Amino acid sequence: MATLKTLKLRIVSVKSTQKITKAMKMVAASKLRRAQEAAEAGRPYAVRMDAVIASLASKAGGDGASPLLVGNGKDKIHLVVVATSERGLCGGFNGNIARAARVRVDALLAQGKTVKILCVGKKGRNALLRFQRERIIDTIDMGAVKKLSFADADAIGQRVLAMYDAGEFDVAWLFYSRFQSVLSQIPTEQQLVPVQVPLVANSASGGTDAALEYETSEEAILETLLPRNVSVQIYKALLENAASEQGARMNAMENATRNAGDMIKKLTLVYNRTRQAVITKELIEIISGAEAL
Amino acid sequence: MPLHFELVSPERLVKSADVYMVVVPGTEGDFGVLEGHAPFMSTIREGTLQVYATDGATPEDIPIHGGFAEVTDKGLTILAESVS
Numbered sequence: 001m002a003t004l005k006t007l008k009l010r011i012v013s014v015k016s017t018q019k020i021t022k023a024m025k026m027v028a029a030s031k032l033r034r035a036q037e038a039a040e041a042g043r044p045y046a047v048r049m050d051a052v053i054a055s056l057a058s059k060a061g062g063d064g065a066s067p068l069l070v071g072n073g074k075d076k077i078h079l080v081v082v083a084t085s086e087r088g089l090c091g092g093f094n095g096n097i098a099r100a101a102r103v104r105v106d107a108l109l110a111q112g113k114t115v116k117i118l119c120v121g122k123k124g125r126n127a128l129l130r131f132q133r134e135r136i137i138d139t140i141d142m143g144a145v146k147k148l149s150f151a152d153a154d155a156i157g158q159r160v161l162a163m164y165d166a167g168e169f170d171v172a173w174l175f176y177s178r179f180q181s182v183l184s185q186i187p188t189e190q191q192l193v194p195v196q197v198p199l200v201a202n203s204a205s206g207g208t209d210a211a212l213e214y215e216t217s218e219e220a221i222l223e224t225l226l227p228r229n230v231s232v233q234i235y236k237a238l239l240e241n242a243a244s245e246q247g248a249r250m251n252a253m254e255n256a257t258r259n260a261g262d263m264i265k266k267l268t269l270v271y272n273r274t275r276q277a278v279i280t281k282e283l284i285e286i287i288s289g290a291e292a293l
Numbered sequence: 294m295p296l297h298f299e300l301v302s303p304e305r306l307v308k309s310a311d312v313y314m315v316v317v318p319g320t321e322g323d324f325g326v327l328e329g330h331a332p333f334m335s336t337i338r339e340g341t342l343q344v345y346a347t348d349g350a351t352p353e354d355i356p357i358h359g360g361f362a363e364v365t366d367k368g369l370t371i372l373a374e375s376v377s
Contacts, residue, residue: 038304041304042305044299044306045301045302045304045306045372048363048370048372049372052361150302150374150375213331213333213334214333214334214335215319215320215321215336216321216335216336220336221334221335221336224336225361231303235303
């Protein structure tokens, strides 16, 4: 049986762990609010971008259209971009994204495709290293990024585009976690290249776009728009990811704090029982000692 | 009736207001947009956006970098790559 002293130490240590998890939960909550605001602020741009691309794509989708829109005619090499966080202690967040990516990668491999993996954030890399080590071509470290800006996403976008132009892949997928609520973050896959033309936008701008005039041609506008759209999609995914990560962490820390509380309760019970037993034993010793005299 | 004008960057909605006229630095030359402009779309070069709140007012200058402008019957929307 544990001595009083070791029990006391245990309780103290669990209590300090609980303080840490509680603090982490609070920090995650305040970061979550900021991340959510950033995600919301970025939405109008992405929505309009979708609308414009949808209306343009329906017109300029014919022959000679940009390979970013219709693909380069091949379906051999797939690039999988896996966006995860830089830090752990956020429950199943990274694991879920990595699993979704792995399922897709396995499916592609089963179809006889070549798969290349580009990791954004080191936690996803760690999760994928075990199974897909030889397929990871590079990892983009986001550890230095304090507050995500469009320039950060653009750098990744440019890199993907450069690889596409160099013919290093035919189809690109993007994996991230969509933020639905604090309690649920959904691992999501999205086809990045060629662009999936959004359908919702047609009704939003419908009617008016029939009479739309273009300065420089539709094709020329699409030509500048599509590469930017890749960066915008990545930016959107990273913002969603940031919010999801904080949400997941908040949850995980909430649970950890509760578990620590339960543990303290149990340990305190054992401690008090032991204390009473020790007192009783001492009393018996004293009484029997007195009787013997 | 004023022109509804929105300036959006990837990071946030920079400006949303009802104005009199906006002069946009298009790739093929500047163009002014008044209320009731025909639906129109153009790419933008690096330059300055001039926003006239009312007729004859001193314009508000907003330097923007790349992007495109879209005019619909709902107003003018500018999707800028970056707004300084």
